[in-house]
Amino acid sequence: MADAVLMSRGRGPVAEAVATGAPLAAVLAAVGGLYVAQSVVTGVTLVGLPAILRESGLPLQRIGLVYLALLPWVLKGLWAGAVERCRLPPAGRPRTPRIVALGTLISALSLAAAAVIGPAAFGPLLACLLVAALATATVDIACDGFAVETLSAHNRGWGNAAQVGGAYLGLSIGGALFLVLTAEAGWTVAALVTAALILGLGLPFLLLVPRLGADAHRAHRPGLAAALRNPRIRTGLLLVPVFGLGLRLGQSMLGPFLIDAGLSLKAVGLINGLGGAGVGLLGTLVGGAAVRRLGSAASVRIAIAAQGLTLVVFALAATWGLQAPELLGALALLAAATAAFGFVALYAELMAYASPAQAGIDFTLFQCADALIALLGGAVSGVLAGRLGYPACFALAACASLAAAFAAPYLIRRAAAECAEERTTGRGPIVGALP
Incomplete structure (x- = not known):
């Protein structure tokens, strides 16, 4: 019930247009295409490029610099306010299509420039x-702002499935397919094909969304300060590390553990x-279906329990020195699969905390x-595994998940209470937060 109360908030002019005009499948295809395109860039940078650079003989220390490409994803909250103010002007139609079109074009042109530069010129390529x-x-x-304000409570699980599934698919394309293309046709062809693919993945969004926007007058000026004043945002910012710490601690060391347990690199x-x-x-x-049927709050609890049990099994396998490649x-x-399920559930829950008046900033x-x-989980897990061993690392990750099993439901209930109070009093930290 808690998540149902929260998720009923995200209806606005765009949401109504979608409900009466655009099929859900079209909306999911539109946002899913963008999520795939974004992850293609990440896959090329963090999966495909390091392998190519290493084959070219570049030192590992320089290859590690490609992870600087994660910084925009960590720091994008700093300019989210400017983007959201541009996207939602005081009066008129949303400018979401313009921002998406410009960003998609810049991404494609950057990869086209990388195709010309080649991997030998590391600095310009980076x-x-x-x-x-x-x-x-x-x-x-x-x-994200468009998805939060567009998808109804009943369909947000599918929206998050498109987001997380698009990330998995994009990483596979940017890593595996890009490497195959590079091996068969060369760097230039692979990079140009990827640039064209990014443009193509953005087309469904650019064809659909301009028909959904509606003129509106917006009393609220989106900003970071308004987000931080919102108690639901502060609760969500606590829920993210509570949910993710155990998962990240264990996930980061799975690859090294499997290698040390006897599995081949291939x-x-x-x-x-x-x-x-x-x-x-x-x-x-499965996560999208669970959120649709059970709600996001219940799905978050299931995900935490599943990831905790998985980490316990890995801790036992490491303790016993299990050498069974098929089982591992x-x-x-x-x-x-558990991690993917959990991300869908978590983001569906967090979508309910974002205000429709500035969903892009909040999310x-x-x-x-x-x-x-x-980033922090990866660094800490390396230290734990190096000093204490894999059993201790996985056991501590399992303990973090156990703590999350108690803390996460409390935070979700608190967010529900905050929303209920706002609805009862009619006063909230953000104008337009409630329909």
Whole structure:
């Protein structure tokens, strides 16, 4: 009931237009295409490019610099306010299509420039990829704002499935397919094909969304300060690390653990690549169905329990020194499916906390917090595994999930109470927060 109360808020002019005009499948295809395109850029940068650079003989220290491309995703909350104010002017139609079109074009042109530059010129190449990452992170702000204000409470689970599933699919395309194209046709062809693919993935959104916008007068001026004054946003910013700490601590060390347990590099690559993408997509579909049927709050609790049990199994496997490649591979795939399910549930819950008056800012803050937890979790898990061993690392991750099983429901109830109070009193931190 708590999440039903919260999620009933996100209806506005765009949502009504979608409900009466555009099929849900068309909206999901539109936003899903953008999510795939964004992750294609990330996959090329963080999965495909390091392998190509290493094959070219570049030192590992320089290859590690490509992870600077994550910075726009961690820091995009700093310019989310400017993007949202541009997207939602005081009067007139939303400018979401313009922002998406410009960002998509910049991303494609950056990859086209990278095709000309080539991997030998590392500095200019990295600059192109940073521009592409900055553009895709900005497009994500506008796309998330559109999704929050457009999808009804009943359909947000499917929206988050499109988001998370698009991320898995995009990473696979940007990593595996890009490497295959590079090996078969060369860097230039692979980069140009990827640039064209990004443009094509943005077309469904640009064809659909301009027909959905409506003229409106907006009393609220979107801003970061307004988001931080909103008690539901502060609660959500607590929920993100509570939910994600155990998952990130365990997830970061799965690959090294499988290698040390005797799996080949090729086997781990298949598990993390094609296998992980496949079960990840399956997990997103199950997560979308669960959110639609059970609600996001119940689905979050199920996800925490599932990820905690998975981490316990990995802690036991590490303690016993299990050397069974098939079983360990199956467990790794189960962990990937569980993580995908959890992200769908979490983001569906967080969508309910964002105000329709500035959804792009609010939801961006949650994603920045998640990216920060991913970076910190990866660094901390490496230290834990290095000093205490894999059993202790997975056990501590399981303990964090156990703590989340108690803390997350409390935070969700608190957010529901905050929303109920706002609806009762008619006063809230943001004008237009409630219909």
